[in-house]
Amino acid sequence: METIPTEHGLILAGILFVLGLIGVLTRRNIVFVLMSLEIMLNASGLAFIVAAARWGHAEGQIMFLMILTLAAAEVAVGLGLIIQMYRKFQTVDISVLSEMKG
Amino acid sequence: MQEFIWLLPTLPLLSFLSLAITGGSLSKRAVAALGAGSIGVAFLVAAFIAVEFLNSEEEVFVYQAWVWMSVGSFSPGFTFYLDGLSLVMILIITGVGFLIHLYSTGFMFDDPSYSRFFSYMNLFVAAMLMLVLADNLVLLYLGWEGVGLCSYLLIGFWYENPANGYAARKAFVVTRVGDTSMAIGLFLLFRELGTLNIQDLMTAAQSEWQIGTGMAVACSLLLLGGAVGKSAQLPLQAWLPDAMAGPTPISALIHAATMVTAGVYLIARTHILFELAPSVQLLVACVGLATLLMAGFTAMTQHDIKRILAYSTISQIGYMFLGLGVGAWSASVFHLMTHAFFKALLFLAAGTVIYSLHHEHDIFKMGGKRKQLPIAFASFMVGSLALAAFPFTSGYFSKDEILVVAYAAGGSGVWLWAGGVFGAFLTGIYSFRLVFVVFFGASQGHHDEKEKTGFAMATPLFILMVLSLVGGWIQIPVESVFNHGQPHEEHHVSALIHGIMIAVPLFGIAVSYLFFVSGALSVEKLMSYKFSKTLHRFWFSGWAMDAFYKHLLISPFMWLSRVNRNDFFDTLYNSVITISRFANGLLVRTQTGYIGWYLISMAAGLIAVLAVGVYL
Secondary structure, eight states, rough: OOOOOOHHHHHHHHHHHHHHHHHHHHHHHHHHHHHHHHHHHHHHHHHHHHHHHHHTOOOHHHHHHHHHHHHHHHHHHHHHHHHHHHHSSSOOOOGOOOOOOO | GGGGEEEEEHHHHHHHHHHHHHOOOOOHHHHHHHHHOOOOOOOOHHHHHHHHHHHSSOEEEEEEEOOOBBTTTTTEEEEEEHHHHHHHHHHHHHHHHHHHHHHHHTTTTTTTHHHHHHHHHHHHHHHHHHHHSSSBBHHHHHHHHHHHHHHHHHSSSTTTTTHHHHHHHHHHHHHHHHHHHHHEEEEEHHHSSSSOBBHHHHHHHHOOOOOOHHHHHHHOOOOOOOHHTTTTTSSSHHHHHHHSSSSSHHHHIIIIGGGGHHHHHHHHHTTTHHHHOHHHHHHHHHHHHHHHHHHHHHHOOBBBHHHHHHHHHHHHHHHHHHHHHHHHHHHHHHHHHHHHHHHHHHHHHHHHHHHHHTSSBGGOOSSSTTTTSHHHHHHHHHHHHHHHOOOOSSSHHHHHHEEEEHTTOOOTTHHHHHHHHHHHHHHHHHHHHHHHHHHSSSSOOOOOOOOOHHHHHHHHHHHHHHHHHHHOOOOOOOHHHHOOOOOOOOOOOOHHHHHHHHHHHHHHHHHHHHHIOOOSOOHHHTTHHHHHHHHHHHHHHHTTTTEEEIIIIIHHHHHHHHHTSEEEEHHHHHHHHHHHHHHHHHHHHHOSHHHHHHHHHHHHHHHHHHHHHOOO
16 A cells, blocks of 8 residues: 655645644644644644654553643633633734733 | 839839820820829839838838749749838939939920930839839849939930930940949859848858958949949949930939939948958948049039039938948938939939920030029029038938048048048039039020929929928838847047038139139139149040040040951851852852753763762
């Protein structure tokens, strides 16, 4: 069977991670920031899967399941915070929330 | 009874503690009972001890309460040493002290800080008793500093007036100079002789040092420095006239009868050391003579009733130093005692005058007060007669004894004698100038005030009057302390010398009479000469000693502190602060509050760490 080379999988994971990072850094809408964070999490999950396939171990896939659960919990908390934020400040723009400066 | 000697400092101390803890919540009656009563009981204890001590064969009684500290061979204790000298001192301190406390219960009755006053007074008596009963110099130093502290607290008793606080600080700082010298003397004695127990020290000094050894000279000089500071002798006399800012009973107790004579006590206590250094002993006499003359001249020009008495105190302590310097140890202690009587009397009488005339201090605003203030007049008469050494009053006997020994000493003693006699002439003038100006002539103001003396204020005056008159017949049991088993030397001088010593003070009184009562001589006429005006100004300022110190010490110090306002050494430590402030400012800028910025710096940091990891 033709297998996908490990490098390709890792490069894809890297591209996804950087895309997610750029999203987190540049987006001002907090919903998009949260989505970009999800992309970063999934990129790292992909890297685990690729590594697991390369070494033929199951730990990578177990790790991905954990990341999946973690992402679900994180989204639940994150969305809850976003709703609170919107109620309080009537905005989803994170650049407005800069009161904690020194 | 003698083993109850520990009660002496303890009673006033307990009274001080209870007054200090209750902090003015007791009634005035209770405060008076506690404050004056504790001293009264202490006097009774002292009197019982005295009777038993004089009836016993022993010349010395030592009682160790406990060991204070023990370091190697050095273990000073709370040990009380009773001999003739300390017996005389404890009787003066508790006796005269009790009379002054009794007087204060009336004098201070209207003062809101009644309880604070008595607590300080009791602490003072406790410290003073500790000083004279100490058998080692460390305990003596504890008492020495204790009385200095109380003196400071009581001079500044009316602290609302900044001038009083200034006077208190001046007294504290000036005596500190002497105390430092004394502390160094103690260190030196301990290093050289290995003990600070006074009796062991004297024995060791006698056996190890020749007469005139450098070390004996150094140690006695340093101790003399302490004595000069405490007893307000030249050149450290500047604090005592200002110390009159305190309440008048304080001036009587601390700045006339007891504390200022602590220097005389110290030298008498360590007299063997001074005998080993004859040059220092001569210096003691010269200091005494210079001080008594300088203070005598100054007292003649003062207007403030208390300042006149202050300078007269300085002058009389000068006599004691003169006596110590010529080896008239017991005569000096005798003069210390009679001086305590008549000077306490004079100060308390001055207090009555001031109290009755609504805090008037200027003697030229009084005049003709002898009908208005009869008790004060009688007290001043008796006190001034004793002060001027009128024949057969107490001051006559003690001053006569000192001067006779000085004359009999021969050599420079004759000059010391002549100076002392001239000082007696000045004493006659200034003491009766005070009496004549205040009590004779026409009234210069305060015409209607009545004398305000209750029972509590009049009784001490009467007792002290009697003591000032007959105190000269008291025999003080100090021969065994000073003679070391040798028979007492009788000093015989010719009748002419005695005649001169009797006549000179009378002559002084007569001069004063001519100036201030009969008007045969006039002060105005004397003052019309430019020379006498200048001299008057010079004497009035206390021989310009304050100005001298101002130019010698205060001005250079102020100049230095002005130049060094931004303290050079502080810049080092301040730079640490400046650098941290600057770095802090930089770091604060990074905390912008924008999440994006934090994430960017996090990512940048991560990349940097990875790069380091990859390339190194």
